Amino acid sequence: MASRDLSGLARRYAAALFDLSEADKSLDATEKALERLEEALASSPELTALINDVRLSRSDQGAALAAVAKELRLPKQVASFLGVLAANGRAAALPDTIAAFRTRLAAHRGEATAEIIAAHKLTKAQEKAIAQKLKGRTGRDMHLDVRVDPSILGGLIVRIGSEQIDNSVKTRLERLGARMKGL
Incomplete structure (x- = not known):
């Protein structure tokens, strides 16, 4: 398996989520929410297919991700972030965005x-x-x-x-x- 070459796009989305989370002092909550989301992606081929399905409209993908966020009880900020990814047609970048967020958070913590x-x-x-x-x-x-x-x-x-x-x-x-x- 090749190493993840995190795209600039994923890093930019992760940086935006990091900055918002840092500003409202919710880095730990965001980290935990992203861990739950990553576990859901790992255990659900359907969810992985959903974020990668180019046939779905952005609004349908956004609605589906909103339902996932509600089911996983993700904080509002993370749920909104998923909506932004879907609205911009970038839901497929979610796994790399989570990895980029984690990398940035680790660097922040030394x-x-x-x-x-x-x-x-x-x-x-x-x-x-x-x-x-x-x-x-x-x-x-x-x-x-x-x-x-x-x-x-x-x-x-x-x-x-x-x-x-x-x-x-x-x-x-x-x-x-x-x-x-x-x-």
């Missing part, structure tokens, strides 16, 4: 962001252990952006800035195969 790709969902204890190991390596508190990609078979791929540590089973098998061809 943390670094590590992108973790795992074959299976990690437990909170595993995430905490990884964050501690990375803090020991970098000297900075780490915010983890964890995604699941079963194609790596096992292990982890960790990216911090331009550094990548690929300890996935898939990569190890590919290296072993390459060495065996050389025999």
Whole structure:
């Protein structure tokens, strides 16, 4: 799986939401709301299809996202933000916008962001252990952006800035195969 190249568009939307949340001192509430929204996207293929469906009108997409916001009990500011994304035809940018918001919030808190790709969902204890190991390596508190990609078979791929540590089973098998061809 390729690294997310967060578009300037997603960063701009995230910056706007960050600035609004910072101004009204609701950064923590916005972060929690975006986490719930991200969990809903991860667990609902229908929701993912909804934000990516170019056949839906902007108003229909906005109405559907408003219903999602109500169901998830998202704060008014986040619900309004979803409406703006839909009205501007940018709902598909939501996952990258959430990631960009998280990156900006981590920088605001003096943390670094590590992108973790795992074959299976990690437990909170595993995430905490990884964050501690990375803090020991970098000297900075780490915010983890964890995604699941079963194609790596096992292990982890960790990216911090331009550094990548690929300890996935898939990569190890590919290296072993390459060495065996050389025999």
